[in-house]
Amino acid sequence: MTTTRNEAAHDWDKPPFGNIPLTENQKKVIKDRYLRDAPSVEQWLWEVAKNIALAELLYHPDIPRDQILAGVKYKQEWVDVGNSEKSELLLIHSGVENHDEKDENHRRFISNMYKMLENSQRAREAVLKVANQFYDALANFDFLPNSPTLMNAGRELQQLSACYVLPIEDSIEGWGDVVKNTMLIHKSGGGTGFSGCRVRPSGDKVKSTKGVASGAISPFSIINYATQEVKQGGTRRGANMGILPYWHPDIKQFIKHKAEEGKLENFNVSVAVDSKFMNAVKNGEDYDLINPKTKQPVGKLNAREVFDMICEYAWKSGDPGMIWLDNINNSLSNPTPKLGEIESTNPCGEQPLLPYEPCNLGSINLSKFVVMGKIDYARLGETVKLTIRFLDNVIDVNNYPLKEIERIAKGNRRIGLGVMGWAEMLALIKIPYDSEEALEKAQELMRFISEKSLEASEELALERGVFPNFKDSIYDESGPYHKEWAKGRPRNCARTTIAPTGTIAICAGLQGGGIEPFFSIAYTRYNAKALDALKRGEKPKEEDVYHEVNPLFYSIAEQNNFFGLKPEELWKKIENNHNSVRGIKEIPEEIQRIFASAHDVNVEYHVKHQAAFQKYTDNGVSKTINMPNSATVEDIKETYMKAWEYGCKGITVYRDGCKSQQVLNTKPKEAEKKPKVAEIDEAEGVGSVYYKLETGYGPLHVHIDHHNGQVRKVFTNLSPIGTEIAGLTAMMGVLISKYLEMGGDVGAIRKHLNSIKSDKPYGFGPKRIESIPHAVSVALSKFLAQSGSLPGQQLLTAHVSEPAPEVKAQMSIV
Incomplete structure (x- = not known):
């Protein structure tokens, strides 16, 4: 990469170097997902690097903690981890129940550290030394963390876990x-x-x-x-x-x-x-x-x-x-x-977690670690060490949605370092994906990454302490759960995970996500917006569609004068060959072998690759077993059984074309023109009553749609709108309606909502409103009593307006 490094000490707010070369698809996905208000890709990545490096201040011996925690509500615990050692558990959300207050408390924590960068040369040096290293890895696309870190680091949310x-x-x-x-x-x-x-x-x-x-x-x-x-x-x-x-x-x-x-x-x-x-x-x-x-x-x-x-x-x-x-x-x-x-x-299956446990993931771009046809293990080892530090830092600057999540996240300090670009690496070292040599190389590679990850985590533990839940873990040699194969005293309870890396792989300029083979030599990829358009029978916008041609293959084809064909003739032959290069006589056999697409690869090799990486991966491995449309149920039975026999932790198959819309397509199709269907008029014959109840959070408006005395839908709106509590209140009505649509019992809803209390009750005596859910229960009770579905003695009284005259109209959430 040709870059100019910014060495000026006073320019710490600017990226160390710029001019990151990007393909059109990289630009599209970065703009769609990550860039937001950042003026450039370079500035965005620099802000991510700086933000994650802030955690260095928490462990620097010469940085005063009282400045970092000034005005922050927190709890500090020192946990016995054996060997006469204690590890720190610093809980930023302790004692803060309200979500808005929790977010503000965490913003103050992060803001304090940014202020130290402005006011303290020592703090600036400690952070920028590491931030520069992080930026080098990010800007060269040697490594990328999971999407929430790329989206939220240094921004208001600061929620970094995947x-x-x-x-x-x-x-x-x-x-x-x-x-x-x-x-x-x-x-x-x-x-x-x-x-x-x-x-x-x-x-x-x-x-x-x-x-x-x-x-x-x-x-x-x-x-x-x-x-x-x-x-x-x-x-x-x-x-x-x-x-x-x-x-x-x-x-x-x-x-x-x-x-x-x-x-x-x-x-x-x-x-x-x-x-x-x-x-x-x-x-x-x-x-x-x-x-x-x-x-x-x-x-x-x-x-x-x-x-x-x-x-x-x-x-x-x-x-x-x-x-x-x-x-x-x-x-x-x-x-x-x-x-x-x-x-x-987690949703992709590669990250097993305890209740309330989160994980932050990151992946090394393997295509960047091949020199002259060989794996550069020395530089890979240094990158593993750096990225383990990056992911451990994420745990400390992360804003967790719930206090239960923060406690187990900082208690276990689980991370998930993985890989992407395995298909590119194999092509660069000229090993076919569907070969025994590739499986041996997979185990060799992942064993190296696993060992270096443990070494890096143990080094961090010497500097920062082992994970606080170490006592009675499988690593604790004096505890009842110790396992002989669990070695060391690491900072992180588990360190490696193979994620699918869909979006970040495109961001890094790859076609080989995770450990998958190339999906195809040329194909079309749809983002979520494009898939939604296809479901509606509409043609997706071009900005939501990514037309991919394998850049490695294109480069080799160009070097070989497109194998004696015109470029358009070559692409046509590939397209007519199920988007595969195998079997095209003009292309040398060696090149055919190393550019296997997902559907060229025998199903057993898909499973064997997953098992090979799983052998040296702490957590799990995300791997979709792509199967042709012609695959049978018996093929899937055999695949699932082999996955178990090979020691996998989970398995998913995908038979091409088994869903009406799919993210990857080898040949794009025009969206089918679907006639618009007239909406069903639910208002016909449906009555609606309205109640207004005063709550500790403001006026609550409850609309109850009914038919023949049966509650059909409930709409709940809290004034003023636009707040988080108003949004959650509106969603409560939506979920009650969905529950009733599924045959749920309105009496059960009424009873359960009636028992919920809050920190802001309203009123006194029998008219007291304990919470917003309690107010909804009161409105339901009022309606049921008036419709004859509830005995009068079970009516719950409160500050509730009488229902307005009934209307034949369908209510909607404001």
């Missing part, structure tokens, strides 16, 4: 909490994973309401509905993972639920299994279904029949995948088993 797992409790209150927390995470750019393992099955009796439970799919459906309303960080669609264990009584409904178009479209779904289940599949044995509420068997299923169903629906729609929880919990993926068992992963 993925979280949230628990779903078996109650309406629990569902409400998880939806609220999911919205907060998606709003700030994160993705979420869930398990339905605690939710009682459909049809189970509910003593508190004398009704029946709606089952484990219901909370997923409600979260999906909420996700539709909230983009991640305002820039990308929300993403979720839904997992249900094979022993859950709702498992058959779960397996086939997503096959219907439009169901759980904001979710990836997987069935959680273990070796006991897989052996039962091989032997054709039955197993017990367990009610998670009572822990008692409630029936039996045949393991082979369930496995066959999983594979059948994976063939139809790409879902569900499978996840082996025993492989996860008995490995470095769960280094702190005292805190609990892992039950779910």
